[in-house]
Amino acid sequence: MDLDPPDPSHAATPTIPPSAPPTLSAMTQPAHVPSSTSHQIIPTTSATPCRNLNPQNNAPASQAIITPPPQMDPSLMQALEALQVSTRDTPAGTSREQEEALETDFNMLIKIKENQGSPRPLTIHQVSRDLRQTWGERYAAVSAIAANSGLFLATFHNGPDMMHIVRRQPWTVQRQNILLELHTPNRDLNSYTFQYLYANVRVYGLAFEFRTPQIINAILHRIGLPSDLDEQLELHIQRDECYAQVRAKLRVHLPAVDRMTVQVTPTMEHTVYFHYERISRICTFCGYYFHNNTDCPPRIARIMNGENVMDPLGRWMTRLSYMPWNDIYRQVRVIIPRLI
Numbered sequence: 279m280d281l282d283p284p285d286p287s288h289a290a291t292p293t294i295p296p297s298a299p300p301t302l303s304a305m306t307q308p309a310h311v312p313s314s315t316s317h318q319i320i321p322t323t324s325a326t327p328c329r330n331l332n333p334q335n336n337a338p339a340s341q342a343i344i345t346p347p348p349q350m351d352p353s354l355m356q357a358l359e360a361l362q363v364s365t366r367d368t369p370a371g372t373s374r375e376q377e378e379a380l381e382t383d384f385n386m387l388i389k390i391k392e393n394q395g396s397p398r399p400l401t402i403h404q405v406s407r408d409l410r411q412t413w414g415e416r417y418a419a420v421s422a423i424a425a426n427s428g429l430f431l432a433t434f435h436n437g438p439d440m441m442h443i444v445r446r447q448p449w450t451v452q453r454q455n456i457l458l459e460l461h462t463p464n465r466d467l468n469s470y471t472f473q474y475l476y477a478n479v480r481v482y483g484l485a486f487e488f489r490t491p492q493i494i495n496a497i498l499h500r501i502g503l504p505s506d507l508d509e510q511l512e513l514h515i516q517r518d519e520c521y522a523q524v525r526a527k528l529r530v531h532l533p534a535v536d537r538m539t540v541q542v543t544p545t546m547e548h549t550v551y552f553h554y555e556r557i558s559r560i561c562t563f564c565g566y567y568f569h570n571n572t573d574c575p576p577r578i579a580r581i582m583n584g585e586n587v588m589d590p591l592g593r594w595m596t597r598l599s600y601m602p603w604n605d606i607y608r609q610v611r612v613i614i615p616r617l618i
């Protein structure tokens with residue numbers, strides 16, 4: 279497949295960068311990052327006091343209806359096609375709407391999934407403004423690779439600034455979480471899959487003494503994967519009576535999980551509830567990220583069919599006030615019989 283590099287100016291003046299550009303492997307090797315940042319985890323907003331906010335809002339306990347994920351992201355395909363058109367049909371340099379003329383070896387691809395609720399694609403100005411607001415001076419410029427398909431390229435001044443942004447995910451643009459991949463020159467754009475989103479997840483309803491490495495690990499593998507960019511810090515796991523905070527690598531091509539049953543002792547099971555920090559939208563009908571239930575096509579189709587639709591997943595995934603606090607209190611304050 280004859281793919282031009284995303285930046286037409288590279289094609290016009292092929293030069294070898296002075297140092298090897300960062301690769302995806304850098305994401306899995308925290309040793310590349312200065313040690314001062316290697317243990318940082320996104321500071322959370324003030325811990326939610328363990329109060330009984332709304333005991334009435336217990337969601338139905340049935341499990342999620344799982345819709346098979348699409349095999350290939352059609353919008354990414356469109357982006358790739360658009361990219362080829364734009365690099366072929368326009369003079370070098372004019373297909374990118376640049377904030378400033380700046381090129382470095384530190385580039386990151388940004389994928390912004392379409393929100394079914396607002397089908398208008400984001401403009402480069404919206405993306406640029408939001409990134410400048412949240413990332414400040416850490417990033418230099420953003421270019422639209424294929425804005426209609428939500429594909430952008432962010433350029434950073436240096437590697438540590440870029441890794442800072444990678445490590446402190448999730449980020450949002452216009453209330454939509456963005457997916458990031460480090461950009462490698464000459465890499466086939468088809469091979470970028472945008473499968474992962476790093477986030478802090480709160481695990482509610484697990485008493486302090488059950489927050490063992492084994493149980494935390496099992497929970498992380500139910501949510502997604504343990505983050506390979508951060509350690510699971512004891513400080514965060516034991517930070518609050520009601521919840522353990524873990525760092526997860528979410529697989530966005532799979533539905534999110536709202537709860538899980540944990541065998542805490544040979545004779546006792548607890549249900550733990552998951553809250554995804556700084557994730558804007560998770561559908562309580564199908565479980566997929568990037569849209570709410572009111573914009574969920576299969577849910578709308580069922581309603582239009584005259585069916586009585588009940589969402590199987592809990593809204594607490596993104597809205598703390600919907601946590602089933604009574605269950606959580608009962609479990610975290612459980613008296614465990616001990617052998618003396």
Ligand SMILES: [Zn+2]
Nearest residue numbers: 561563564574
């Ligand atoms: Zn949905």
